Amino acid sequence: MRILIVDDETKIQLVLKEYASFEGYEADLASNGMDAIEMAKKNDYDLIIMDVMMPGLDGFSAVKEIKKEKDVPVLMLSARSEEYDKLHGFEIGIDDYVTKPFSPKEVMLRVNAITRRNKKKNDLRKYNGLVIDMPGRNVYVDDKKIELTPREYELLFYLVTNEGIVVTREQLLSRVWGYDYFGDDRTVDTHIKMLRNNLGPYRDYIVTARGLGYKFEPEKK
Numbered sequence: 001m002r003i004l005i006v007d008d009e010t011k012i013q014l015v016l017k018e019y020a021s022f023e024g025y026e027a028d029l030a031s032n033g034m035d036a037i038e039m040a041k042k043n044d045y046d047l048i049i050m051d052v053m054m055p056g057l058d059g060f061s062a063v064k065e066i067k068k069e070k071d072v073p074v075l076m077l078s079a080r081s082e083e084y085d086k087l088h089g090f091e092i093g094i095d096d097y098v099t100k101p102f103s104p105k106e107v108m109l110r111v112n113a114i115t116r117r118n119k120k121k122n123d124l125r126k127y128n129g130l131v132i133d134m135p136g137r138n139v140y141v142d143d144k145k146i147e148l149t150p151r152e153y154e155l156l157f158y159l160v161t162n163e164g165i166v167v168t169r170e171q172l173l174s175r176v177w178g179y180d181y182f183g184d185d186r187t188v189d190t191h192i193k194m195l196r197n198n199l200g201p202y203r204d205y206i207v208t209a210r211g212l213g214y215k216f217e218p219e220k221k
Contacts, residue, residue, distance in 0.1 A: 139156065
């Protein structure tokens, strides 16, 4: 798979390229938004890692231009953590947002999660007796199909596609309930409890990260 890394800091470019190669990705590099647009026009990328603050043309503007021609997944990087920046990024179609300073390992975990979500082929996840048919939106526990509410399924879907990554309650509220939802953390906790009950013997695959949120961490097959 081929990705494009866009950042005006050479050190960040090289570190991310090295980690990407460890994960089996071929990585191209660009130092500004204009170069990123031209490279995205000429090449087909499975994902773009895009910095926000760059000289000349910022990352948001570059993403808008790229999205006009190609529906490529985007992971944004930014030194700013303001909520507006994150919301604006998701409004223009990015897939995830990481705030600097960051762990390159976490960035690659998120890259892997995004590329898994965007695979065109059938996506059937098997975790011992828990089987999740992602495109068909069906869940089986020990060969028995279980019925989940739309919210429960979306929670499970998001946790599974971010396997091994702690997802905060705020992220779950914004992604599953929507950015205009004004509920509190207890809403997430209540639905996680119901989801766990439905998963029966596999309830412990949803792990609580105290003070942060949850992650999907199944037992190894």
